[in-house]
Amino acid sequence: MIKYLDLKTINAPFQHAANDVLQSGWYLKGEYTRRFEEAYAAYIGTRYCIGCANGLDALTLIFRAYIELGVMQKGDEVIVPANTYIASILAVTECGLTPVLVEPDINTLQIDDALIEAAITSRTRAIMIVHLYGRCAYTDRIGDICQKYNLKLVEDNAQSHGCTYLSPAHSLTSSLPKQTGSFGSAAASSFYPTKNLGAFGDAGAVTTDDEALAEVIRSMGNYGSSDKYVFDYVGRNSRIDEIQAAILLEKLKTLDASNARRKEIASLYINKVDNPFIRIPKCHDRDCVWHIFPVLCEHRDRLQQYLQDHGVETQIHYPIPPHKQRCYKEWNNLSFPITEQIHAEELSIPCNQALTDNEVNTIIDLLNSFTPA
Numbered sequence: 001m002i003k004y005l006d007l008k009t010i011n012a013p014f015q016h017a018a019n020d021v022l023q024s025g026w027y028l029k030g031e032y033t034r035r036f037e038e039a040y041a042a043y044i045g046t047r048y049c050i051g052c053a054n055g056l057d058a059l060t061l062i063f064r065a066y067i068e069l070g071v072m073q074k075g076d077e078v079i080v081p082a083n084t085y086i087a088s089i090l091a092v093t094e095c096g097l098t099p100v101l102v103e104p105d106i107n108t109l110q111i112d113d114a115l116i117e118a119a120i121t122s123r124t125r126a127i128m129i130v131h132l133y134g135r136c137a138y139t140d141r142i143g144d145i146c147q148k149y150n151l152k153l154v155e156d157n158a159q160s161h162g163c164t165y166l167s168p169a170h171s172l173t174s175s176l177p178k179q180t181g182s183f184g185s186a187a188a189s190s191f192y193p194t195k196n197l198g199a200f201g202d203a204g205a206v207t208t209d210d211e212a213l214a215e216v217i218r219s220m221g222n223y224g225s226s227d228k229y230v231f232d233y234v235g236r237n238s239r240i241d242e243i244q245a246a247i248l249l250e251k252l253k254t255l256d257a258s259n260a261r262r263k264e265i266a267s268l269y270i271n272k273v274d275n276p277f278i279r280i281p282k283c284h285d286r287d288c289v290w291h292i293f294p295v296l297c298e299h300r301d302r303l304q305q306y307l308q309d310h311g312v313e314t315q316i317h318y319p320i321p322p323h324k325q326r327c328y329k330e331w332n333n334l335s336f337p338i339t340e341q342i343h344a345e346e347l348s349i350p351c352n353q354a355l356t357d358n359e360v361n362t363i364i365d366l367l368n369s370f371t372p373a
């Protein structure tokens with residue numbers, strides 16, 4: 001069986017980092033957390049990184065902190081992509097803010113920047129972009145809209161560690177590409193085990209250049225306290241632990257190499273899969289670190305069964321769009337046809353550093369010989 005993601009193989013070389021922490025006898029708010037936060041901020045290219053318990057908390061703390069700072073108020077609107085993992089939207093509603101869903105572009109599967117302006121109202125305070133599947137969702141047009149309407153840009157960077165973007169306006173100069181996680185006013189990363197930079201459990205982080213925001217977030221994730229037993233905010237307990245920080249510090253050193261292998265496999269799929277029933281994602285215009293390699297197929301369930309029967313594990317990201325979930329009953333009658341098409345047709349093909357060349361070739365051959373009949 002070709003596994004969708006063989007975490008045992010991927011994580012074996014990093015087990016010593018967990019042992020180092022066990023030996024140290026210090027498990028929270030220690031040296032590994034400090035070093036990881038410093039290394040991740042430097043990698044992303046922001047002044048601050050605050051480790052959190054998970055990616056959902058990282059996103060939620062960003063909005064909580066904006067409310068605390070008076071930048072947003074309950075009832076304000078945040079523009080979000082209609083096709084995303086539910087956590088992006090949970091963070092907004094948990095803070096009493098109102099998500100305004102915007103359709104993606106079927107070619108990029110990212111929020112359609114041409115539709116954003118029409119969704120802006122006098123209550124809009126932020127645009128959240130989600131670099132879904134590991135592909136950069138930022139465009140210069142989105143940056144311009146944020147400036148024009150004085151909106152915060154919040155990035156959900158859960159799926160795209162190591163992804164970069166070079167503005168076409170800068171491509172002829174010596175400017176370097178920027179990392180996703182450094183475009184917005186603030187960004188949230190998830191280090192859920194399956195992520196490109198994945199921990200051995202839950203972990204997340206906020207990256208930002210905004211000092212005031214960073215201070216509030218750090219305090220709010222520590223019960224609302226900066227000084228021991230003094231509480232400035234109604235906070236929560238959301239900290240990264242030393243074991244995860246030590247593992248992530250080691251894995252960060254190999255992130256670019258593992259992303260390069262993902263890109264190599266993705267380009268083999270893009271160049272070698274040629275089947276009229278399977279729509280392969282193209283990535284000419286934007287960088288992508290292929291957290292997920294999403295193909296679209298009208299006969300998705302049959303394709304999944306066929307691959308399963310031939311020994312290839314796949315996944316679906318995601319079977320039900322947020323606006324059709326029971327937890328958001330009030331949206332169930334809304335129609336987002338492109339989002340619904342993606343959720344009906346998407347199939348995630350294995351694409352990660354644990355795959356051998358032989359396995360990749362087997363998958364390519366299977367995809368080429370699939371017929372729905």
Ligand SMILES: Cc1ncc(COP(=O)(O)O)c(C=O)c1O
Pocket residue numbers: 054055056057084085087088130132156158159189190191192202203204
């Ligand atoms: C796009 C997106 N946003 C947010 C999250 C939430 O991260 P976590 O699982 O670490 O809470 C995830 C992942 O699980 C995700 O894929």
